[in-house]
Amino acid sequence: MATCFLNNVYCCYLPAHCSHGLQPLDNGVFNASKAAYRKELQKLASLTDSAPVDKVNFIKAYAKARAVGMTKKNILSGWRVTGNWPISRRKALMHPEIQPDKKETTPGSDGHRDGQVDSDHTPTTSRHIRDLGKNKSPSTRRRYSVISRGFEAQESKIASLGTRIASLEEEVGRLSRGKKRKAIPNPNKRFMTLAEALVACGAISEPNEAIERADAVEDVIEGGGMEEDERSNSEEEELTVVRTRAGREVRIPRKY
Structure with missing residues (x-):
């Protein structure tokens, strides 16, 4: 990868x-x-x-x-x-x-089923409601079409609510579970984390190199300061002491 x-x-x-x-x-x-x-x-x-x-x-x-x-x-x-x-x-x-296999039906059985829907059974889909308006007057078919559209709106609303309920039940089940389930690794996410790791490795190496260079510069500065202190001490020791006839020391002022 x-x-x-x-x-x-x-x-x-x-x-x-x-x-x-x-x-x-x-x-x-x-x-x-x-x-x-x-x-x-x-x-x-x-x-x-x-x-x-x-x-x-x-x-x-x-x-x-x-x-x-x-x-x-x-x-x-x-x-x-x-x-x-x-x-x-x-x-x-x-x-x-x-796709599931379609059931073979004969025209006679279809007509019998349509008759049952028309007389005995309650329509369950908007298609059934539209089928009830077949072979009827135009005004009756129009009324059936209005009813079928309202039924379709209710069907879509029920479907969305069912999806919402299923997601909430899944969330409740997840929160109620005390034991953690083993996560199934996703190879696609693993590929993306690999890319992030490669980028992170390159980003980590650069700060480490910068820190090492800064430490080396500090060592050089400290070494240079120590050499200057030693040089100034040696110069002070080399200054000659001048005495008067009475034996008193005369300090010579420094020249800046």
Whole structure:
């Protein structure tokens, strides 16, 4: 990960067993490259009269297919279709391979079900309310549509409140738990902390070098001060003492 960060390559870790739905290359670049490569093989087969494809022809066909498939537009579309960037969980969850199987119903059973909704059962969705207005007069259908819109507004409000309640319950459960749960490491966050650590190492080394240089300068200043004190003491000792005839000392004033 450190090598990737230093070379401006950002790692993106995907969940297991979902590369067919979340891999940008599988959903963007590879499909376009495969289609272009098939076209080149068809051209080559028509020109060479079904001759076997050797390595030279393969490289030529692949180079042309790569120029067609490996484009900025295809790369960005792969990230957009998979919902990786811009981030869209709905696109990942709406992948056709993870959708539940649809129940096969016959027209007769559908009509019977509609009759039950109309007569015996209470509508549970706005679609059911709109279905009740089928084969009715325009004014009746208009009334049913107004009721369905109000029902949709209530459904959205209930959904938002349900999400709010779920988040609050999760928060209460987290606060009420006494034992700490082991945190699952996130490799994406680990990659970013690695980048911060590399930057911090470079920032720490510079202050240490500055402190060492400051200590060396202080040692030199202290050494120079001691030499000056010794020199001044030696000069004072070298001054000659002048005495009078009576034996008294005469101090010679210093010249500044």
